Amino acid sequence: MKKIINHPSQVVDEMLKGMLYAHSDFLEGIDETRVIIEKDKQPTVGLVSGGGSGHEPAHAGFVGEGMLRAAVLGEMFTSPTPDQILEAIKASDTGHGVLLIVKNYTGDVMNFDMAKEMAEMEDIQVASVLVDDDIAVEDSTYTAGKRGVAGTVLVHKILGHFAHEGMALNDLKSLGDALVTDIHTLGVALSGATVPEVGKPGFHLGESEMEYGVGIHGEPGYRRDTLKPSREIAKELTGKLMSEIMTKKTKKIGLLVNGLGATPLQELYVFYNDVIEELAKYDVEIVFNKIGDFMTSIDMTGLSLTVIRLDDDKRTVALEAPVGVLNW
Amino acid sequence: MKKIINHPSQVVDEMLKGMLYAHSDFLEGIDETRVIIEKDKQPTVGLVSGGGSGHEPAHAGFVGEGMLRAAVLGEMFTSPTPDQILEAIKASDTGHGVLLIVKNYTGDVMNFDMAKEMAEMEDIQVASVLVDDDIAVEDSTYTAGKRGVAGTVLVHKILGHFAHEGMALNDLKSLGDALVTDIHTLGVALSGATVPEVGKPGFHLGESEMEYGVGIHGEPGYRRDTLKPSREIAKELTGKLMSEIMTKKTKKIGLLVNGLGATPLQELYVFYNDVIEELAKYDVEIVFNKIGDFMTSIDMTGLSLTVIRLDDDKRTVALEAPVGVLNW
Numbered sequence: 001m002k003k004i005i006n007h008p009s010q011v012v013d014e015m016l017k018g019m020l021y022a023h024s025d026f027l028e029g030i031d032e033t034r035v036i037i038e039k040d041k042q043p044t045v046g047l048v049s050g051g052g053s054g055h056e057p058a059h060a061g062f063v064g065e066g067m068l069r070a071a072v073l074g075e076m077f078t079s080p081t082p083d084q085i086l087e088a089i090k091a092s093d094t095g096h097g098v099l100l101i102v103k104n105y106t107g108d109v110m111n112f113d114m115a116k117e118m119a120e121m122e123d124i125q126v127a128s129v130l131v132d133d134d135i136a137v138e139d140s141t142y143t144a145g146k147r148g149v150a151g152t153v154l155v156h157k158i159l160g161h162f163a164h165e166g167m168a169l170n171d172l173k174s175l176g177d178a179l180v181t182d183i184h185t186l187g188v189a190l191s192g193a194t195v196p197e198v199g200k201p202g203f204h205l206g207e208s209e210m211e212y213g214v215g216i217h218g219e220p221g222y223r224r225d226t227l228k229p230s231r232e233i234a235k236e237l238t239g240k241l242m243s244e245i246m247t248k249k250t251k252k253i254g255l256l257v258n259g260l261g262a263t264p265l266q267e268l269y270v271f272y273n274d275v276i277e278e279l280a281k282y283d284v285e286i287v288f289n290k291i292g293d294f295m296t297s298i299d300m301t302g303l304s305l306t307v308i309r310l311d312d313d314k315r316t317v318a319l320e321a322p323v324g325v326l327n328w
Numbered sequence: 329m330k331k332i333i334n335h336p337s338q339v340v341d342e343m344l345k346g347m348l349y350a351h352s353d354f355l356e357g358i359d360e361t362r363v364i365i366e367k368d369k370q371p372t373v374g375l376v377s378g379g380g381s382g383h384e385p386a387h388a389g390f391v392g393e394g395m396l397r398a399a400v401l402g403e404m405f406t407s408p409t410p411d412q413i414l415e416a417i418k419a420s421d422t423g424h425g426v427l428l429i430v431k432n433y434t435g436d437v438m439n440f441d442m443a444k445e446m447a448e449m450e451d452i453q454v455a456s457v458l459v460d461d462d463i464a465v466e467d468s469t470y471t472a473g474k475r476g477v478a479g480t481v482l483v484h485k486i487l488g489h490f491a492h493e494g495m496a497l498n499d500l501k502s503l504g505d506a507l508v509t510d511i512h513t514l515g516v517a518l519s520g521a522t523v524p525e526v527g528k529p530g531f532h533l534g535e536s537e538m539e540y541g542v543g544i545h546g547e548p549g550y551r552r553d554t555l556k557p558s559r560e561i562a563k564e565l566t567g568k569l570m571s572e573i574m575t576k577k578t579k580k581i582g583l584l585v586n587g588l589g590a591t592p593l594q595e596l597y598v599f600y601n602d603v604i605e606e607l608a609k610y611d612v613e614i615v616f617n618k619i620g621d622f623m624t625s626i627d628m629t630g631l632s633l634t635v636i637r638l639d640d641d642k643r644t645v646a647l648e649a650p651v652g653v654l655n656w
Contacts, residue, residue, distance in 0.1 A: 002518040002519065002535070002536075002538075002555055002629065003518075003592075003595055004516075004518070004558045004561060004591065004595040004598065004599050004630075004631060005557070005558050005595060005598050006557045006558050006559055006598065006602070007557075011594060011598060014558075014597070014598045014601045014602075015594045015597040015598050015601070016597075017601045018596075018597035018598055018599070018600040018601035018604070018619075019597050021600065021601060021604045022597070022600055022617045022619055053594065054594070056592065056593040056594045056597075057593055061593075188332075190330040190331075190332070191330065207330070208330075210330075227330055229333070229334045229335075230332045230333050230334050230342075231334055233332060261590075261592050261593075262589075262590035262591075262592070262627065262629070263332065263590075263627075264331075264384065264589050264590070264624065264626050264627050265384040265385055265389075265589075265621070265624070266339060266340075266343045266381065266382070266384045266626070267331055267332040267333060268346075269342070269343040269344075269346030269347050269350070269384075270332065270333050270334065270339055270342045270343050270346055271332050271346070272346040272349065272350055273342045273343070273345045273346035273349060274334070274342075276346070276349045289350045291346075291350055292655075293593070293621075296592065296593070298592050298594070299590065299591075299592050299629075301330065301590070301627075302332075303332060327620075
């Protein structure tokens with residue numbers, strides 16, 4: 001394992017300290033909790049997200065005006081505890097309630113639910129939206145149902161915009177529940193991620209091998225294959241994602257090409273080019289795109305493609321609105 | 329070589345097509361030139377930069393309001409031709425002249441100079457600023473003098489701001505010439521970059537080996553060593569950079585921690601934390617920071633640290649000003 005770190009057990013805390021050193025103009029930490037929160041809290045519903053570390057810039061890179069109020073960081077690839085999440089909820093509430101955005105992993109679901117119950121006992125209104133955008137497989141290593149992956153960031157952005165505009169908690173919850181049914185993601189990996197405390201990649205792929213449908217913690221996908229050209233990968237991913245999204249007679253879509261941590265930006269653009277050429281087959285308009293690293297898997301090479309249904313222009317307005325965060 | 333591409337010879341053109349598909353709301357290409365340029369050109373001095381591809385998001389990711397007017401893309405790790413650069417100059421001029429920002433490599437210097445002369449023969453005012461921020465070595469593989477690396481992006485940002493504010497070409501040139509003497513960078517690599525058409529890494533480092541001072545095309549650095557903890561790397565880089573910058577009795581600095589392409593963001597923050605703790609030894613105030621991938625070397629693992637002298641607050645204002653580009 002070659003990493004620029006000190007001790008493997010200190011990566012999360014030192015990363016967090018680095019973030020707070022760098023961005024104390026608008027972010028602060030809550031002692032002993034690994035919560036990163038906006039300093040300036042508007043009197044609106046606070047959005048709280050988080051999960052295991054290792055997906056940077058998710059989620060701390062999306063804390064700030066117009067997106068998340070707070071991010072809760074677990075150990076690498078491990079859910080934060082209910083106590084941590086509770087502190088994030090308490091610190092995020094301005095009397096308008098808190099919306100939790102949770103990726104669908106058994107540990108996260110359990111811990112965020114428990115924190116929600118604990119917060120409600122302290123008379124804080126809490127709702128939650130569960131993101132399960134990964135269409136690769138059902139019931140994976142850490143998941144009942146589908147996994148929550150890069151599409152989560154689009155949920156942060158859209159709901160963050162409406163929260164910033166003053167939308168009430170119940171309305172945000174309804175909007176979010178509908179939204180997550182219109183976001184679909186598929187990823188491919190060329191190599192596994194190395195968790196610092198493990199010291200070697202979570203799975204191994206041969207020199208000319210790739211895997212379709214891998215999860216962001218290295219969970220198995222749906223097929224191993226020889227490494228294919230970008231255009232064939234684009235064809236397969238686009239085909240599967242479009243057949244999901246076209247069940248609703250979609251006319252407008254947005255695209256997110258997400259690097260998994262060690263993929264050069266040039267490859268993401270080569271792939272995007274192939275996706276666009278593939279989409280010429282479909283009668284849809286692409287009204288939004290985002291290309292870069294948003295939901296990574298430490299140092300995994302590979303990428304994911306997310307397709308979001310944007311027939312409702314309000315979603316597009318929300319995606320395009322300026323924000324005061326680090327990594328959108 | 330495992331990459332998400334089609335044919336190695338097509339990477340630059342397909343990446344460019346992908347960028348133009350994605351960002352045609354504010355960027356356009358000039359046919360047959362690999363030039364990416366702002367659609368909406370203000371009546372100000374146009375800043376043109378570029379160089380070999382493989383450093384994404386540099387330089388195309390910095391084209392837009394308040395930074396570059398145009399970026400010229402060469403083949404991978406290869407300077408663009410004088411003809412390409414000339415087209416960028418011509419398309420960037422609004423009658424107020426064009427400022428070239430050139431990284432110090434023999435090929436780039438020669439080709440940008442030739443394009444400058446050709447443009448002057450067409451009565452376009454052109455000036456250029458040469459960036460040579462890498463303090464690792466003098467006279468490297470492709471360079472006489474020091475190399476131009478990640479600090480170049482700070483030059484784009486500061487001069488881009490003043491150009492946007494309407495500063496005249498001669499003043500931008502003077503300001504730029506002074507600025508580049510106040511920017512110093514050092515990098516470390518844990519692995520070499522693989523140029524697609526070469527198919528294997530440009531250099532090899534053993535499983536527990538690193539190299540100090542490597543250039544962004546894999547040019548040799550100043551020492552190979554066993555892989556050190558982040559805090560020792562921070563100590564060495566900070567020490568060398570601060571002894572350069574403190575020759576001017578500097579009181580305020582800015583920091584840029586730049587990933588080289590395949591380095592997880594979490595490591596950049598761990599390293600930033602160590603840099604800040606190291607800087608406690610010095611009587612300086614850190615008034616600006618930036619952490620992420622700005623000037624990469626395709627898929628190299630490693631990072632660079634740039635220190636810029638910011639005793640003149642106008643530089644800090646310029647760095648902090650909002651911009652309309654993709655990757656700042």
